Amino acid sequence: MTLTRAFEKLRDAGLIVPLVPHPLPHPIPPHLRLHEHCSYNQIQGHDTERCAVLHHAVQDLIDLGLFNLSGPSVTTNPLPTHSTHVEDLVQSTWDVEAIDLGLGDRPREFETMSHFTF
Numbered sequence: 637m638t639l640t641r642a643f644e645k646l647r648d649a650g651l652i653v654p655l656v657p658h659p660l661p662h663p664i665p666p667h668l669r670l671h672e673h674c675s676y677n678q679i680q681g682h683d684t685e686r687c688a689v690l691h692h693a694v695q696d697l698i699d700l701g702l703f704n705l706s707g708p709s710v711t712t713n714p715l716p717t718h719s720t721h722v723e724d725l726v727q728s729t730w731d732v733e734a735i736d737l738g739l740g741d742r743p744r745e746f747e748t749m750s751h752f753t754f
Contacts, residue, residue, distance in 0.1 A: 640684045642694050642703070643676055651702060652693060654678050 637645075646652040657678035660668070668681040676690040684690065697703040 638685060639687065639690060639694065640675065643684060643690055646694065646697065646703060651697060652676075655689070 643652065647654070654675065655677050660680065664670070669683070670680050672683040672686075673680055674682055674687045674690070675684045676687050676693075694703065
């Protein structure tokens with residue numbers, strides 16, 4: 637699960653709220669990415685996926701047992717059973733005469749490589 641999705645789920649569940657936005661520093665540091673926006677900090681400068689503060693907040697909720705990132709479990713939600721029978725998946729009846737090699741109508745003699753010494 638992405639950090640953005642975790643934030644959305646936690647926000648919707650009322651376990652986390654976006655921070656109050658603060659003004660950008662002046663002068664603006666060169667490492668800030670002004671084209672990116674963080675939904676948790678509500679500021680420009682980094683993407684929600686790169687938000688260290690959000691990462692720590694989510695980790696704290698996980699450590700407290702209030703949030704679980706694990707996906708579906710094969711124990712609680714197993715895959716459907718599948719048949720183990722293989723029926724007519726491949727027909728292995730090759731007819732060499734029926735293969736079109738693009739040689740025309742005339743049969744062609746192929747030379748063996750027996751005259752080569754390896």
